[in-house]
Each structure stands twice: as structure tokens, then as C-alpha cells.
Amino acid sequence: MNLTLDIIYLIATITFIYGLKYLGHPETAKKGNLIAAFGMGIAIVGTLFLHDLVVPTFTYVLIIAAIAVGTVLGWIIALKVQMTKMPELVSLFNGFGGASATIIGLVEFNKSIGDPTQTTTTMAAIIIGSITFSGSVVAWGKLNGTMKSLIRLPKYNLINNVVILGLIVFAAYFVWSSSSSQPLLYLLLFVALVYGVLFVIPIGGADMPVVISLLNSLTGIAAAITGILYSNMVMIVGGILVGSAGLILTFAMCKAMNRSLFSVIFGAFGSTQAVAGSQSVKGDIKHATVSDVAILMNYSQRVIFVPGYGLAVAQAQHAIHELEQLLESKGVQVKYAIHPVAGRMPGHMNVLLAESNVEYNKLAEMDDVNPEFKNTDVVFVVGANDVVNPAAHNDPSSPIYGMPILEAADAKQIIVNKRSMNPGYAGIENELFYNPKNSMLFGDAKTVIQSLISELKGM
Amino acid sequence: MQILEFIKDNLHLIYILILSVFIGVEVIKNIPAVLHTPLMSGANALSGVVIVGAILVMLQADPTDYIALTLGFMAVVLGILNVVGGFVVTDRMLQMFKKKKQ
Incomplete structure (x- = not known):
């Protein structure tokens, strides 16, 4: 590890903390966002150029191209979107972060075989990353109306809990057996993606803010987990900060809607809506011109x-x-x-x-x-x-x-x-x-x- | 036993995780409702820090390992989308708040 890079990461981490703090006050919010963006900028540039690896020019060209493509695309989308579409967009960007963490987990999987700690970490990155990705895409689809607002499979609570337990057992199998099977790995990826969909589809529109906030928090956790893979401080601390901040925001919203976080996490979420009370409302409706x-x-x-x-x-x-x-x-x-x-x-x-x-x-x-x-x-x-x-x-x-x-x-x-x-x-x-x-x-x-x-x- | 071993090996990490959780909670507490959306969007941009990992994947990839390079390329694009999109959108929202304050 390069000392200059470590110092840059330290500075970036401090800008993240200040950025979040400033974002919480109307007068300083704009400054906070810029400070955090600056920190992210130096962390990215530092990672690119300050390392002891021998990297062929071709790889560099590819990385720079990827950054250029993503930057231009992200900038255009962000500038063009209407303010009313903001929730969808945050959800979509959030999904991209999750996808990125998943891919990192997939690539690092082969290197991690045989080391239980590393395998556990890659498994967690793949699972949490894919859940946030597919969950966020579904949330995006629901919010912009391309997807039906509420889909309930019969016994969806039971199904969801069985699937998540299955995922954990599946991941544990990888850790214990030191299996290097690629088909099984992609099966795990697939099941995790399916779980993300199952997790979000039964949730009614009124609860959507809570879900977006929760998914946002999960992306942070996914980022922190991938950070553990590389013992990379800025990823670990940055990710955990977002994770806990997102969770607090989730709590705040649950409180506003009188729901407990327990019912959010364990899928009991909105299940009472099954009795949707259209009964007992009577009387006449008056019209006005x-x-x-x-x-x-x-x-x-x-x-x-x-x-x-x-x-x-x-x-x-x-x-x-x-x-x-x-x-x-x-x-x-x-x-x-x-x-x-x-x-x-x-x-x-x-x-x-x-x-x-x-x-x-x-x-x-x-x-x-x-x-x-x-x-x-x-x-x-x-x-x-x-x-x-x-x-x-x-x-x-x-x-x-x-x-x-x-x-x-x-x-x-x-x-x-x-x-x-x-x-x-x-x-x-x-x-x-x-x-x-x-x-x-x-x-x-x-x-x-x-x-x-x-x-x-x-x- | 294995768990104790793990704790021993990763004590620094565990301290960092716990302290970061508390910082995150303290920094966000008592946020006015007006700022919920920009805050969520800003935190979302920060979760794009995963881009650092994506760049590391590509840097460490064997130049002949096209699968790793392709996957890394996708990870970098997605990560930077999250970062740039997140910060620009947040800035746009906050710009609107600012305008009115005059």
C-alpha cells in the first residue's frame, strides 16, 4: 500500500463525514454535497494512479473509457430528469451501485476460494449487491408506473423468508465446501436477484419511501463489504456511514408512518393491507365546479x-x-x-x-x-x-x-x-x-x- | 473457537465498523424533513464509493483475462454512474432551495 494513497483515503473519509453532516442543515447542504463529491474525486484519482501494481496501458485505457462513459451518461441523466421523477432516479442509481458491488464479488470469488473469511465476504457482496440491484430496479419500475404497483403471490411472506434462508444456507455451503463451481455461483446470483424482486413487489405504494431508503442503506453495506475484500478504508468507512445514515432515515420514515422496522425487514410489511378496508364507508359525495x-x-x-x-x-x-x-x-x-x-x-x-x-x-x-x-x-x-x-x-x-x-x-x-x-x-x-x-x-x-x-x- | 480467532485477527476492523455506525447515526440525527430527499440522494452518491473497488478489480486483472476485464468495465461504469449521477442530482435539488432563500 502506498502511503500517499492512504492519506488521500483518510482525507476522503473525513470529507464524507463532513459532507453528510453539512447535508443535514439547509444553509450548508450544498457545500456538504460538494465537499463529499471532492472527496470522492480524489479517492478515485488516487486509486487510479497511486499503486505499486504493473498495469498495462490497455487496461488503463479501458478504465478511463469506462469512467468517461459513466460520467457523461450519469451527468446527462441527472441534468435531464424532471424534479417529479427524482424518487425513481435515486432508486435507479442506487441499483447501479448494488450491481457494481455484485460484479466485484463475482470477480473476486475465484481468488477467495479456500479462505473462509474472504469467501464469506464475497458471498455477502454478491447477495446484498444483487438484492439492492433487482430491488431498486423493481422500485424504479413501480414508481414510474411501468410496473403494477402491488403484486402479491399467495403466501408471499412465507416464500420470501424461505428464499432468504435458502440463500444464507447456499452461501454457507460455499464457505464450508470451498466449492469453486461457477454454475453454482451463478445460481446463487440468480436466486439473490429473484429475492430482491420478491422483496419489493408485495410492498404497497405508501411504503415505497421506506423501501428506497432501506435499499439505499443496503447499498452502503454492500460497498463496505467489498471494501473489506481489499482492506480499503475509504470503502469500509464510507459504506458503513451510508448504511447507518440510511437506516436512521428509514427509522424516521417508519415512525412517520407508524410502522416498526421489524415488520419492514421480516416482510410482514403491509400484510395487513390484505384486508383493505373499503367496507363501512357510506354517504354521499358532493361535487364542486x-x-x-x-x-x-x-x-x-x-x-x-x-x-x-x-x-x-x-x-x-x-x-x-x-x-x-x-x-x-x-x-x-x-x-x-x-x-x-x-x-x-x-x-x-x-x-x-x-x-x-x-x-x-x-x-x-x-x-x-x-x-x-x-x-x-x-x-x-x-x-x-x-x-x-x-x-x-x-x-x-x-x-x-x-x-x-x-x-x-x-x-x-x-x-x-x-x-x-x-x-x-x-x-x-x-x-x-x-x-x-x-x-x-x-x-x-x-x-x-x-x-x-x-x-x-x-x- | 473460530469466532474468537476471527475477532482476534480483525479487531481493528471491528472497532472501525462500530465507530462508523455511531458516526453515521450521530451525523444524521434530527434532520429537518425538507432535507430528507437531498440527504438520501447525497448518501446514495456516497454509496458509489464502491467504484474504488471496481477500479481495483480492473487494475489487478490479468490483461489476458477478458472476463474479469469485461466485468470490471461494467462495474466501473455502473459505479461511476451512481457517483456522478448522485452528486449532480443532489446539487440540482439543493440549487433550488438556495435560489429561494434570497
């Missing part, structure tokens, strides 16, 4: 917007900001109530509304805004569903029972904009829609908000 709502808002003093994934899908973030400014110019006080898990990723709504330049102080967090609903004239729910569902309070059989929600029902008047009466991503009915104070305003969020704006302009 665009001009009804425009008049209502025009004569209100306080209005709260509750944005959800529907807003993101309709790309209505700019329109809603325009509506907010128009109402403010008419003397109406407007706020946005942001549920921690609104959208498909924690903070998704914040990023989206930031894109359309909504003021920071207009975004209210759940605990701050909940007491304000009683004094609110109109709550305008745009493409959100589960985060305002009163079943979280009153229906112990509901899968979201116990989840803290935005108390939209406390407001004097509720307007819900949705495309149709279809239940939300969690697949459950929402009794808020049947509340006497509620009126439905059906239609695409962007179209509806734009017509509201033109109505209001004419008043």
Missing part, C-alpha cells in the same frame, strides 16, 4: 393547500404556486401543509415546490400546521389521499391505522382534487371524501388549477 371553488377561495381568509403525489404526476407545482400568489394578492393567507411522507419519497413535496420557487416559510410541517386547520376556511387537497385519511384515527382495521395525518377534516370547508374516485396508492377508501364539509373537484391537477386561476383572475 371550478367556479364554486374559485368563489369560495376568493372570499376566504385562510387557505391551506395539501399537496400529494397527484400534484407531482400532473406537473402542477408551477400552477399551484401561481394560484398561491394570485390568492395572496387578493389578501388570502395561503400555506402548504407538508406531510413527511407525502409523495413517493420523504421531502418529495419540498423539492417539488422548491422547484417552482414557493417561499420556504409557506411550507408548514405536519405538527406545526395541524392546530391551524380549525381556523382555516378552505383546505385544498391536491392529489393527496392517504395522508389526510381519517381512517388512521378511527379504523383499527385499516392498514394506515395509527399513522399521523394532516387534520384536514378540522377545516371549515374541504375541497379534494383527484383524477377519479380510485383509492389512493395504499389501496384504501377515504372517508374524508364522504365528509359533509367536503366537495370533490375531479380532474387533472394542472388543468384544474389553471382553470381556477383564470376564474379567479376574472373576479
Whole structure:
């Protein structure tokens, strides 16, 4: 090992810690990201050039070509993606990291035969890497709608647990037998990939943020494991940092949704949804027209917007900001109530509304805004569903029972904009829609908000 | 016995693992909800540190071992995609927060 390289790795590790720390505060977040990126840059360049190996030029050309291809591709994808597509993208990039760890494990497998510690490590890299890869790809497919949102095999809990146990036994067999069988190795890879798919397909949309965060954490662990193969400090510490940070974020999200991490890990996840409670909701649904709502808002003093994934899908973030400014110019006080898990990723709504330049102080967090609903004239729910569902309070059989929600029902008047009466991503009915104070305003969020704006302009 | 042996041989490693876990937890605790998405994205970019391993695979590969070279090439491309894509996306998100602060 080269001492200069060791020092570079040390510096890179420190930048990672500072980077993560700075990312946690609004004022320093941007700097934190750049610091971490700088650290990653020197670690990569150092690895390339500071070593005692004799490397043929051909290999160098290949490595540089690979880096160039990946950099250009990654940069283009990252710059082109729409802000609403962010959760999918994070999930996809995460999958790439997992795939990379898997491939490293596959290549190093042959060298590790006979050394139980090294074999265990390569096995772990292959298994965890492939689970994150296929799991992330499925999450990506589900989020961008190319895949059905929820697929449940019969007895999927049992199947999943049997498959993961089988994988562990399979890996243990490799370690004990010092087998060098390539077909068996690829069978192991295949089973791990299948497990990743099985792990993510039964999970309903409302739980998706938790899964992405968990997969993110797993990629970190996979990176740390491959680091152990090379006794490479920057990989070990960097990977573990991401692993534990991702886990904390997962905990935070579980808490917001009133789920235990145990049920996440052991696949009991969302299993209560099997009883999907569409029962016992009754009453009539009232419809409102665009001009009804425009008049209502025009004569209100306080209005709260509750944005959800529907807003993101309709790309209505700019329109809603325009509506907010128009109402403010008419003397109406407007706020946005942001549920921690609104959208498909924690903070998704914040990023989206930031894109359309909504003021920071207009975004209210759940605990701050909940007491304000009683004094609110109109709550305008745009493409959100589960985060305002009163079943979280009153229906112990509901899968979201116990989840803290935005108390939209406390407001004097509720307007819900949705495309149709279809239940939300969690697949459950929402009794808020049947509340006497509620009126439905059906239609695409962007179209509806734009017509509201033109109505209001004419008043 | 084997486990004790393992602990003895890898004591440094075990210390590093445990301390890193605590640093990760402490550094991330009490993050405002606004920053959840950028933080996740930034942490995701950091997990691309696996690229270092991918480069090592290629550096150590026998120049005639085309399978190792091909696999290594794929690993490098995927790893750098994770790194570059992750950091650029995070920067883009944070740029938007910044703009509004004026």
C-alpha cells in the first residue's frame, strides 16, 4: 500500500463525514454535497494512479473509457430528469451501485476460494449487491408506473423468508465446501436477484419511501463489504456511514408512518393491507365546479393547500404556486401543509415546490400546521389521499391505522382534487371524501388549477 | 473457537465498523424533513464509493483475462454512474432551495 494513497483515503473519509453532516442543515447542504463529491474525486484519482501494481496501458485505457462513459451518461441523466421523477432516479442509481458491488464479488470469488473469511465476504457482496440491484430496479419500475404497483403471490411472506434462508444456507455451503463451481455461483446470483424482486413487489405504494431508503442503506453495506475484500478504508468507512445514515432515515420514515422496522425487514410489511378496508364507508359525495371553488377561495381568509403525489404526476407545482400568489394578492393567507411522507419519497413535496420557487416559510410541517386547520376556511387537497385519511384515527382495521395525518377534516370547508374516485396508492377508501364539509373537484391537477386561476383572475 | 480467532485477527476492523455506525447515526440525527430527499440522494452518491473497488478489480486483472476485464468495465461504469449521477442530482435539488432563500 502506498502511503500517499492512504492519506488521500483518510482525507476522503473525513470529507464524507463532513459532507453528510453539512447535508443535514439547509444553509450548508450544498457545500456538504460538494465537499463529499471532492472527496470522492480524489479517492478515485488516487486509486487510479497511486499503486505499486504493473498495469498495462490497455487496461488503463479501458478504465478511463469506462469512467468517461459513466460520467457523461450519469451527468446527462441527472441534468435531464424532471424534479417529479427524482424518487425513481435515486432508486435507479442506487441499483447501479448494488450491481457494481455484485460484479466485484463475482470477480473476486475465484481468488477467495479456500479462505473462509474472504469467501464469506464475497458471498455477502454478491447477495446484498444483487438484492439492492433487482430491488431498486423493481422500485424504479413501480414508481414510474411501468410496473403494477402491488403484486402479491399467495403466501408471499412465507416464500420470501424461505428464499432468504435458502440463500444464507447456499452461501454457507460455499464457505464450508470451498466449492469453486461457477454454475453454482451463478445460481446463487440468480436466486439473490429473484429475492430482491420478491422483496419489493408485495410492498404497497405508501411504503415505497421506506423501501428506497432501506435499499439505499443496503447499498452502503454492500460497498463496505467489498471494501473489506481489499482492506480499503475509504470503502469500509464510507459504506458503513451510508448504511447507518440510511437506516436512521428509514427509522424516521417508519415512525412517520407508524410502522416498526421489524415488520419492514421480516416482510410482514403491509400484510395487513390484505384486508383493505373499503367496507363501512357510506354517504354521499358532493361535487364542486371550478367556479364554486374559485368563489369560495376568493372570499376566504385562510387557505391551506395539501399537496400529494397527484400534484407531482400532473406537473402542477408551477400552477399551484401561481394560484398561491394570485390568492395572496387578493389578501388570502395561503400555506402548504407538508406531510413527511407525502409523495413517493420523504421531502418529495419540498423539492417539488422548491422547484417552482414557493417561499420556504409557506411550507408548514405536519405538527406545526395541524392546530391551524380549525381556523382555516378552505383546505385544498391536491392529489393527496392517504395522508389526510381519517381512517388512521378511527379504523383499527385499516392498514394506515395509527399513522399521523394532516387534520384536514378540522377545516371549515374541504375541497379534494383527484383524477377519479380510485383509492389512493395504499389501496384504501377515504372517508374524508364522504365528509359533509367536503366537495370533490375531479380532474387533472394542472388543468384544474389553471382553470381556477383564470376564474379567479376574472373576479 | 473460530469466532474468537476471527475477532482476534480483525479487531481493528471491528472497532472501525462500530465507530462508523455511531458516526453515521450521530451525523444524521434530527434532520429537518425538507432535507430528507437531498440527504438520501447525497448518501446514495456516497454509496458509489464502491467504484474504488471496481477500479481495483480492473487494475489487478490479468490483461489476458477478458472476463474479469469485461466485468470490471461494467462495474466501473455502473459505479461511476451512481457517483456522478448522485452528486449532480443532489446539487440540482439543493440549487433550488438556495435560489429561494434570497
